[in-house]
């Protein structure tokens with residue numbers, strides 16, 4: 001469901017704000033994006049709301065994801081903070097609400113309970129998690145029978161996420177990507193230029209197609225019309241098994257962008 005409703009790819013909005021965000025989001029909607037990814041932490045929901053409202057696109061065509069930060073995982077603050085997101089985004093309900101990060105102490109059960117309650121209250125249609133480890137996915141699947149529609153994680157060809165992919169398959173909690181082009185790092189690798197020439201697409205399209213063929217839906221952000229267009233246009237080609245395997249080999253690089261040096265409360269990652 002999530003894979004399809006995200007149309008396999010969503011437009012990410014971090015760290016965009018103000019006019020840069022308005023311009024990029026308008027371009028993304030023009031190109032055809034209908035799935036939008038934001039978070040309370042990005043402090044841009046109030047910029048996104050008016051763009052969506054004035055777009056003329058019917059609410060039920062849009063698929064809006066937002067996230068609750070882990071300093072709001074209390075009885076007193078959780079649902080109030082989600083209601084603020086709704087107000088800023090000018091919608092009655094989110095399509096998906098995620099726990100942005102697991103709590104620093106690893107105690108995921110309480111926030112999962114608050115997330116389920118927000119869904120029961122009608123604040124969101126679907127629920128999910130982000131930055132959960134394989135072990136946390138196993139605990140989540142044991143904790144609730146309610147579908148957890150995604151675990152949004154760093155996912156690109158320079159990072160080995162095999163453990164997480166296996167946990168996703170075992171638990172039925174699918175992955176979605178962030179840092180999909182490793183914030184530009186992938187463009188330094190000649191393999192992607194070679195494959196881009198062979199398939200007559202761009203290097204970014206090769207990377208994003210690899211992610212899709214791994215069974216992972218995509219979040220990408222760009223401020224440039226040509227990149228936004230390219231990132232959305234992934235259906236007209238597919239990578240051969242041989243080329244998938246060539247890209248797979250790069251994952252041993254284990255280059256991770258979002259780690260404890262950026263996010264002190266990041267968990268102990270699987271790889």
Ligand SMILES: NC(=O)c1ccc[n+]([C@@H]2O[C@H](COP(=O)([O-])OP(=O)(O)OC[C@H]3O[C@@H](n4cnc5c(N)ncnc54)[C@H](OP(=O)(O)O)[C@@H]3O)[C@@H](O)[C@H]2O)c1
Nearest residue numbers: 012013014178179180181182183204219220221222223227
């Ligand atoms: N859950 C979480 O903890 C978490 C963490 C980080 C991000 N996210 C979400 O995931 C989204 C995407 O991740 P991200 O923005 O960090 O990483 P990303 O998509 O890997 O990188 C974005 C950067 O790549 C460039 N880029 C994008 N498409 C390109 C293309 N086709 N060709 C060349 N350059 C391209 C963009 O520059 P230009 O503007 O110049 O195109 C931008 O600077 C975020 O916006 C956010 O919504 C979630």
